[in-house]
Amino acid sequence: MRYISGALALGAALVLGSLATTAQAADAPVHSIRSGGLYAPTELVLTVGQGETRATATVERAVTLSCMPGATGSHPNPKAACAQLRSASGDFAKVTGTGTxxxxxxxxxxxxxxxxxxxxxxxxxxTYTYANSCMMNAAQQSVFRF
Known part of the structure; x- marks a missing residue:
């Protein structure tokens, strides 16, 4: 009889433990992307390389850029790069191109x-391919200026 009551006590402890875990999970706040959840909503890796395509280019430089909650990363001017991307609504086609x-x-x-x-x-x-480095530098942008 003693073993049965011990088994019942163990079973009751397991059930109560699982109920407590379920209650804690239900009370845990749900983080949305914009409320500072687990992952930053803006985190980029930018590269510059020699070659005709992404697949064949030799990467010469690479930086990170994070624009949320603040402008940070290994980019030399993250504030200007984030500001330019924000003004273009994140459309990289608007920040690349040729300068006049x-x-x-x-x-x-x-x-x-x-x-x-x-x-x-x-x-x-x-991905964007410039004809040469002069054309890349002529483009009035700060996102890929590193």
Missing amino acids: ERLCTKIWNPVVVTADGVWEGRRVSY
């Missing part, structure tokens, strides 16, 4: 820039 103030040669020596990560909670994978 500088004359560049027509030499084909392609430079590939990439951005991978998360922008305001959505996955980003972007």
